[in-house]
Amino acid sequence: MTTQIVPSYVQDTWWTPAEDSRTADVRDANTGEIVARFGSDGLDLPAMVEHARTVGQRELGQLTLHERALKLKELAIYLNEHRKELYEVSFGTGATKIDSMVDIDGGIGVLFTFSSKGRREMPNSNVVLDGPAEPLSKDGSFLGTHIYTRIPGVAAQINAFNFPVWGMLEKFAPAFIAGVPTIVKPATPTGHLTEACVRFMVDSGILPAGSIQLISGSARELLDVMDYRDMLSFTGSASTANRLKSHPNVIEGGVRFTSETDSLNAAILGPDAEPGTPEFEAFIKAVVTEMTVKAGQKCTAIRRTIVPKGREQAVVEALRDRIEQRVVVGDPRAEGTTMGALASLDQLQDVRGAVEAMLAAGGELAYGSLDAPVVKTQGGEDAVVPEGAFMSPLVLTWDDVNAEAVHSKEAFGPVSSVLGYDDVADAVRLAAAGAGSLVATVCSNDPEAVRELTVGIAGHHGRVHILNRETAKTSTGHGSPVPHLVHGGPGRAGGGEELGGIRSVKHHMQRTALQGSPNLLTAVTGVWHTGADRTIAGCEAFGAEAAHEHPFRKSLAELQIGDAFASDLRTITLQDIEDFARETGDTFYAHTDARAAEANPFFPGQVAHGYLLVSWAAGLFVEPAPGPVLANYGLENLRFITPVAAGDSVRVTLTAKQVTPRVTDEYGEVRWDAVLHNQDGEIVAQYDVLTLVEKENTTYKNW
Structure with missing residues (x-):
């Protein structure tokens, strides 16, 4: 039977390219079976952008911030009712039930959170006042202030393969509240799950016309038709981000560009956290979780496990014990599977290649094997599945903790390196060697060590997660960006910010200085200013x-x-x-x-x-x-x-x-x-x- 081409959603209708056009096959990550075809030959990108700038802007502009925020809640409730169907698609991407909860339930949760914060923290209007007025004349007849209004273009998003639902919704939610229409370009290996979610969003009848469009396939010319009115948010590799940010329409044309890219995140075990302490146990649990959730295919996963010198072997043994006790690699549809396949055979090849390069650069394989593992199949049998993108968790150690490869080479899978440090200052130096990361965990119950580590690494990280016996049971986790806080990081991590509650809504708005009389400032802002009638x-x-x-x-x-x-x-x-x-x-x-x-x-x-x-x-x-x-x-x-x-x-x-x-x-x-x-x-x-x-x-x- 011929596999259908995954459609795009263009100008408020579903669109599919000609059957004989160029397409790319997508396979079930666990079995190798072809499940979808992607192609975008003939897609009219200029028309999509124009539709967003006209129809999308007009329809969203008829609603206030609160009304748009309420629609997000309605949409979240609708998607919640269709999680089961999304889970069925998600299993084929290699995601376990837990992985799918992180992606699908997590994305729906973002909609709920932004809906609540938008109605609680923003005015029920389309102009947001930013700070108090500044008197610009002695008699108070001339004032200055700042306002936020929505950008007049489109918010385009280009997403990675690892979170096909959450990655879309965490960008869509703040743009929608701001009143800016969205064009979604998901990664091909898991884009059929994004399409399934967008289809539910459209079928709900909740979204105004023009507020969302979907590109299923290549969109290499998208930036060519964007300008200063528009915004592009990218999640993926640093090399692709650098290519996009060097586009003339970004450099000269003023397209707002933000990116979240490669990140060699660290977890630092404090000097006080010896084996047997609650901190040591929490640390091991956190590292294994980040290695195995989504099969380590997370931009926030722990790539560098930084521990006191002399404690490396104890950490390796504890990681081995927990992996062997808790981790079962296999088809997510098989009972008992806790870690699924990587997203594709190409991704498996990339991760193996990265590990081989790290081994050649001085790393040693302390646990695991690069050979194809024996896994649980969909039928429940244990077997090697050459057509599946399965990989064992791997732990590397390094005699030379300063080796360039361990601080620059990312194996985007279930892989982490254990590095020993001499003292707290040395731990800070090693964490900073990642040249900018999304997140680091500091695991210690020593307030002074935590202070020194946190202050030392904060300038190199977008988020610092402090873990100890008091938060071990309540923490949302090292690898879980929450919608209330910013998600992003400096340097290698891309330098961008996402999420962050109302901050991210304002990322989709223009801040404008406003000068005038109290009466006219009152008229524009909807807020009475001193001196107005x-x-x-x-x-x-x-x-x-x-x-x-x-x-x-x-x-x-x-x-x-x-x-x-x-x-x-x-x-x-x-x-x-x-x-x-x-x-x-x-x-x-x-x-x-x-x-x-x-x-x-x-x-x-x-x-x-x-x-x-x-x-x-x-x-x-x-x-x-x-x-x-x-x-x-x-x-x-x-x-x-x-x-x-x-x-x-x-x-x-x-x-x-x-x-x-x-x-x-x-x-x-x-x-x-x-x-x-x-x-x-x-x-x-x-x-x-x-x-x-x-x-x-x-x-x-x-x-």
């Missing part, structure tokens, strides 16, 4: 109009940015200060001892508590009757500026600064600008008040 209710003596309704009486549907309330003055007495001290137990001398307070360079004498003033401010601005304001859930950016002594008076002005409706609830957040002034107009304190407010005044409409 206000509609003030409350005390007429301070510019308010009695006819205006208190803003706490307004639902989100009625509330406008700039709606405000100004209170009367309230005079503070010495009795007020002393009563507050007695009732709260805050008897700090500045509030209770006049003589000591007068000696303090910051105070004019005995002064009111800052928290007394904040409490009074709430009493001054609150509207006591039930209404659309449901709850006060916090203060932010509180600063006490001018001390208040007995006999002084304070008043508060409260202004609706930012309104963020929740897309899933009948209420939203309102951020209020609160400023306390004294009787002389000096600012006493300022902060943001956060409240939850109904979208419509329904709960107490008849109150």
Whole structure:
């Protein structure tokens, strides 16, 4: 039976090249059976990019950041319902059930995480304010600030073969929230799994038109049709990354380029972590896990196991014992298999070649064999399967730990080298010899050793994973990039950053300096700026109009940015200060001892508590009757500026600064600008008040 060509998804429809066009066969990594064909002859790349820039940008732009984030949650739920079908495809790539969980469940988990963080940490708009405003004129009529808006092009991603689902989704999620359409180019050996996932994403009906396209096959001319509006994220070999980043459209045309490439990651066993300690046990477990999950085909796998000199043999023996006890190589569909095949016979040949080069450069095979291993077949029998890309775990040792090959040659499979170090400084030097890595583990229970190792290697690594007896059971692991933290590394590792929560969303946005009047900055950003127009209710003596309704009486549907309330003055007495001290137990001398307070360079004498003033401010601005304001859930950016002594008076002005409706609830957040002034107009304190407010005044409409 003829194997079907894996289609591409182009301009919101599935596309397949002519049957007689050039194609590449993809085989089951465990059996050698042809499972897919890939080809892209005739694919219109300029049309794909143009479709993303027009249709994709338009459709995504009709949604807010929160609305797009919510769609990610809906998509994650849909994909969760189809994991079983994805697992069936994944087994053919050599991935075990655990490997597939890391790839498929991990990718779905990224969608959930970004959905939550996007709705919790970003505004429900398409403009993101970056930092406070800077006054650029003495009278406050001219301000400067920074905003983030989405880049106006496409986010293209070229991915490696080892994580065909996670690798796509961890890049797709932040681009989608930012509002930037994606073009996915997976690696051919496992691209049929990516295609299966994209098919589910399309079939869900959740994604707007133009938000995702897929290239199944070669895309060598993709960069030719990209420009400064676009972004290319690459994961793969350093040699390919260097070729891509030297493209004229990157160097001269301004295409944003980020890469995550080869990485000779290290795990460092601390001087205190002797055999028998919890740290030694956790270290061995971590190394074997990283050698065997995905058959060592992970950009974060531990390639260099750096241990105190004299402890190398104990480490080798412990690695051997755990591998022999825990690792069963075979077809992932066979009961009992814990490590599957490499992704392809070509990949197997590359890894064997790299190991042979390392042995020729001075490495010694301390455990394992380059011969084809006896493995569990799909039927459960033990046999050598020449058509399968199977390989035994290998441990190398080196008499010369400074040999260039061990710090520059990566065998992208179940291979790690054990290296001995003299002291902590020497361990730092060996780790740094990798010339830039994604991650290193420091395994020790000695705080000083951990500090010295971490500070020493941090500049050479994108992430440092500290492991000891306290985290052995709870750590997410050396090789698990989490969506909350950045994933990337300097130097050889590519110099890029992925994931990192909202940081990665902003990677897909342009930061722009904005200058103008308070009113126009408010109009652009959707956030009230000091000096912009206000509609003030409350005390007429301070510019308010009695006819205006208190803003706490307004639902989100009625509330406008700039709606405000100004209170009367309230005079503070010495009795007020002393009563507050007695009732709260805050008897700090500045509030209770006049003589000591007068000696303090910051105070004019005995002064009111800052928290007394904040409490009074709430009493001054609150509207006591039930209404659309449901709850006060916090203060932010509180600063006490001018001390208040007995006999002084304070008043508060409260202004609706930012309104963020929740897309899933009948209420939203309102951020209020609160400023306390004294009787002389000096600012006493300022902060943001956060409240939850109904979208419509329904709960107490008849109150």
